Amino acid sequence: MGRTVRTFEAMITTQQQVRDDLDQLGWAASKLWNVGRYYAQEQWDETGEIPDDRELKAELKRHERYTDLHSQSSQRFLRELAEAFNGWFSKRRNGDDRARPPGYRKHGDSHPRSTVSFKTAGFKHDAQFARVRLSKGRNLKQHRSDFILCEYQIRPDVDLTEWDIQQVRAVYTRDEWQLQFVCRTVIDPKPTGSEVAGVDLGMCNFAAVSFGGDSVLYPGGALKEDEYYFLKQKAKCDDSSSREATRLDRKRTGRRTHFLHALSKTIVEECVERGVGTLVVGNLGGIREDDVSSESRNWGDHGNLDLHGWAFDRFTTLLDYKAKAEGIDMELVSERDTSKSCSACGHTDDNQRVERGLYVCEKCDTVANADVNGAESIRQKVLPSLATDGGDRDNGWLAQPAVHLFDRSEGCFAPRAQAANREL
Numbered sequence: 057m058g059r060t061v062r063t064f065e066a067m068i069t070t071q072q073q074v075r076d077d078l079d080q081l082g083w084a085a086s087k088l089w090n091v092g093r094y095y096a097q098e099q100w101d102e103t104g105e106i107p108d109d110r111e112l113k114a115e116l117k118r119h120e121r122y123t124d125l126h127s128q129s130s131q132r133f134l135r136e137l138a139e140a141f142n143g144w145f146s147k148r149r150n151g152d153d154r155a156r157p158p159g160y161r162k163h164g165d166s167h168p169r170s171t172v173s174f175k176t177a178g179f180k181h182d183a184q185f186a187r188v189r190l191s192k193g194r195n196l197k198q199h200r201s202d203f204i205l206c207e208y209q210i211r212p213d214v215d216l217t218e219w220d221i222q223q224v225r226a227v228y229t230r231d232e233w234q235l236q237f238v239c240r241t242v243i244d245p246k247p248t249g250s251e252v253a254g255v256d257l258g259m260c261n262f263a264a265v266s267f268g269g270d271s272v273l274y275p276g277g278a279l280k281e282d283e284y285y286f287l288k289q290k291a292k293c294d295d296s297s298s299r300e301a302t303r304l305d306r307k308r309t310g311r312r313t314h315f316l317h318a319l320s321k322t323i324v325e326e327c328v329e330r331g332v333g334t335l336v337v338g339n340l341g342g343i344r345e346d347d348v349s350s351e352s353r354n355w356g357d358h359g360n361l362d363l364h365g366w367a368f369d370r371f372t373t374l375l376d377y378k379a380k381a382e383g384i385d386m387e388l389v390s391e392r393d394t395s396k397s398c399s400a401c402g403h404t405d406d407n408q409r410v411e412r413g414l415y416v417c418e419k420c421d422t423v424a425n426a427d428v429n430g431a432e433s434i435r436q437k438v439l440p441s442l443a444t445d446g447g448d449r450d451n452g453w454l455a456q457p458a459v460h461l462f463d464r465s466e467g468c469f470a471p472r473a474q475a476a477n478r479e480l
Contacts, residue, residue, distance in 0.1 A: 060243050060381045062219070067237040078233045079205045079227055080196055082169030084124035087159040089170060091121050093160055094136045099304055100157075103118070106145055109138035125193040126178040134174070154287075163299045169228035179224045179333040183217045186210070188224055188235065208235050245383035249331025253374075255323070255434025256338050256394070257368055257428050259321040260413070264427035264457070265323060266399075266435045267330055271428045274469060278462040279315050282308060285398070309315040315462060316367060320374040322460070322469045328382050335379050338369045338391035338434045398422055398456065399432035424454035 068074065092112050100109045107115070112134040122130045140158040147155035161168055172190075180189040185427050187207040206226075210216065217241035227234050256264045262276030286308035293301040327335060372388065379386045397404045398417035403416060415426040424432075432454065459472040 059240055061222070061238065061240050064210060064214050064237045064239065065342070066210040066237065068206050068233055069209050070205075070207045071232060074204050074206050074235065076284060077192070077196075077447075078172075079169060079229075081125060081129075081172045081190075081192065081204075081226065082228055083167050084121060084196070085129070085172050085191070086167040088116070088119075088121040088125065088130060088133055089137055089161045090167075091119060092116060092134050093158065096137065096141055097157075104433065106141045107138070110136060123194045124196055125172065126174065126191040127193075128175040128178045129172055129191075130193070132175065133170075158304070168302075171228070172226045172262060174224045174226075175338050176222070179221075180465050181216070181221055181224075185463075187213060190226065203361045208233060210237075225476070231460050243381060245381060247383045249333045251330060251337060252330045252334045252435055252439055253327055253330070253332045253339075254336045254431045254433070254437075256431035256434055257340055257371070258427055258430075261427045262371075263319060264321065264431040265325075265326065265331070265426070266428055266431035268435060270330075270453055271431065272326065273425070273427060273457045273459045274319055275459065277463060278370070279312060282311050298336070312367065314467060316371050316374055318462065318468050320371060320378050324378045324384065325377065326384055327384055330424065333386060334438060335375070335386045336388060336434050336438050337372055337375065337388055338394060338430070339388040340391065341382040354436045368436065387438060389434060394433035394437075395426065397433050399424070399429050399436060420455065425457050429459045446452035 072123060087375075095112065098110075099105065109131075113131055115126075116134065124130075125133070131457055137158065142157050144157045161170060172382065174190050178191045182188065184431060185207070186209065187205060190204045192204065194204060216237060216239065219241050221237055221239050223238040225236040225238065227236055252268065254266045254268075256266075258264070259280075260280060261273045263274040265272045265274070267428060286304050290301050290304050293304070297299065323335075369459075372386075376386045393404055396406055398415075400419060400422040401420040403417055403419040412425050415424045415429045416422070417424075460469045461472050462468075463470045
């Protein structure tokens with residue numbers, strides 16, 4: 057038994073009736089963000105420390121902007137601000153000089169409409185009539201009704217009565233308000249099989265997957281192109297907190313999120329098709345630190361840019377919950393020496409990785425794609441010692457992996473020839 061979380065989008069069918077009220081909430085949320093941002097900056101300047109969400113809530117709970125929203129909505133918003141500051145501080149600590157703290161949400165005298173989240177006490181759902189009641193804060197209740205009643209339309213294949221709705225979000229996008237239902241349910245998936253697959257994560261090939269007799273590479277070229285493109289476009293902006301810079305950041309984040317979702321979904325689908333019951337993933341938790349000094353490791357200008365832009369932790373989280381939904385167990389294992397060790401015989405040597413993508417074993421003469429060799433070594437972490445059992449195994453597949461590219465036109469991964477034909 058396990059739990060899975062899904063987010064379902066819905067169109068508001070009573071847009072004209074609820075737009076003004078939702079606008080008020082969206083503007084109030086942006087103003088609360090700015091108040092919290094100002095306080096956090098003050099604390100940072102005075103003490104060198106960033107206030108956590110508990111301190112922000114305690115300091116601002118009597119502020120009029122706080123009481124514009126339902127208390128749970130204000131608390132969730134300040135938690136997002138604290139997380140944004142901590143994310144910036146983590147990047148700064150890891151040596152990313154380009155990282156900037158979260159900016160203010162204001163364009164001249166106007167404010168954008170921020171997303172407003174409603175937890176269980178802040179909404180009431182009526183599945184029979186497809187509508188949801190969203191609570192306002194005490195200040196805004198004085199001028200109009202106490203709540204906003206939104207009628208919605210959702211995908212016909214989604215039945216919200218089968219889910220436990222944890223949160224409702226009002227999101228302003230493309231000049232309209234939409235709803236997002238964050239739902240949870242208990243699942244009892246049947247195991248898909250007993251096979252084991254290994255995943256090696258990297259910067260050139262974002263993921264190399266070994267199924268033990270077959271392998272697939274998933275290059276990260278599309279993700280890398282986006283990182284460089286949006287950084288160059290943002291560099292042209294006069295102010296890193298300008299409207300254009302904010303738009304570029306959101307677009308970049310959206311495209312990266314889609315890439316990670318598409319890749320994790322594709323890998324899990326491949327595992328289901330091949331009867332994989334255990335997915336072993338190399339843990340990159342210490343990749344940013346030097347093995348000896350524990351200080352931030354220097355990978356060069358381009359390497360550091362790639363490394364800090366890559367969302368390894370986010371990807372493994374997505375892969376984990378998608379795998380569990382299909383009954384596949386995921387294990388994180390250390391990547392130590394997996395790129396140096398031969399997956400065919402077990403011999404370890406620092407000089408066996410001849411080039412970036414080529415691995416040649418001096419002991420058994422195995423020639424392999426370096427990332428596939430790493431993925432197979434990771435796979436063997438939870439298996440009997442296949443590399444040293446003395447058996448005669450065919451290892452030609454180590455040098456000839458299949459390559460699946462991200463197809464921008466379809467928004468999914470496809471075999472190299474198929475993706476190339478669509479681009480022509």
